[in-house]
Amino acid sequence: MRRLVSGKVIFYLLLCLALDVSVMPFFRFDFFYPPGFLYLMVFYSAFVWHGRHTLALGIVAGLLKDLVSLQPLGIETAVLGAASFGLVLMIQTVDRESLVNRFLTCFIFVLSVSFLTWALSGFLVSSSPVSWYPVSACLKLAFSTSMAMPVFFYFTGRWFKEQQHLKQYELFG
């Protein structure tokens, strides 16, 4: 069982944070929003590590985003923690090997996290009027993150030296 507090995991999380904050925003265009690598890391832990450490990773990833964001401290942590918990429950009912399922689950996960974060921060703090732009930004983020998921899974699997598991058919009681 992979340990959460290991040099490899911590380094990879920091790498994802640097990509999200310092590297990918320079490649943002009108029609394209860069993928969220921290979201992909949480998603990877749910689908490949079978939900182990997903909740803790979700909280840590949310905390890292909160520390560098203008959002009120704690909002992304709470939302990502809750969404990770929901993701752990959801993966027990879907076929984790199906690419379509992975894409759809990733899309829903990222869209719900970003949308809830925007809604909560607007409710708690922001005085700006509601517009459609944040909604379209959340949709673009969810789409680009889902599209980047297969590539991210491949490189992350290589980084953590994951072995291919034989497909097991689980019996649902």
Added chain:
Amino acid sequence: MRAKRSYYFLLILVLPLLFALQNPQISQPVHGISLAVLKPLFAAGRSFADFFRDGRDIVARFWDSFKNQEIHRKRILELEGEVYQLQEAAKENVRLKKLLDFRQGLHQKTVAARVIGWDPAPWRRALLLDKGKKHGVQENMVVVVPEGLAGRILEAGPQTSRAILLTDPDARVSALSNQSRASGIIAGDGSRTLKMTYLELDSGVAVGETIMASATSSVYPKNIQIGKITALSRDPNGLHLEAQVEPFVKFSQLEEVLCAASSPEK
């Protein structure tokens, strides 16, 4: 079972802590310290992004050379690489000289800063700068570039600071048109363009007018240019005019900025 119990325990411990962190007196120092610790990571990320963009252009040039100059391929590639590096250095020189000339024209105290990151939320338009209180950056300093007003400093930590851009949904500036002297409020919505609201119906404002920061603003120095009006319409209530403003500043291409104090140096 034990793992699930520990997760619930973690949640019960984390949630009150998160509520306690809403107090600005606690959250601001936490932000400042954590950004100071993470600053080297983001500076390295910024250098990697620059390297990656340079590499992409080098690859494009390499492919052209391969197709057209097969016999002298090696020599041409070497020369192109050298020329490209010189061109990048020259572009940076022009950019920095422009910033220096602009800085010398300002009467306010200024601090030059480099953009090392962006707010990760997709609807926010906020920058992370590599200068903080130790370098002279203070809260509510305005962020300017030679093209015009870019935003203001929202939080200043010891080593880094965060600036909110005019295109952020929470940014507001009192503004004035240069010809008709119509006053209004500039607001962002997260997209590339700005909106100027609360323009009087009989103000005489027209498309093509330049918008500047107004003297009534307590944060932004007056007469710094913001953008140009591209469209006019009535607001949904029909009581005021709204203007679409195309900003002069290319916010997505910001690399170096000047943080200027609001009032002139004595």
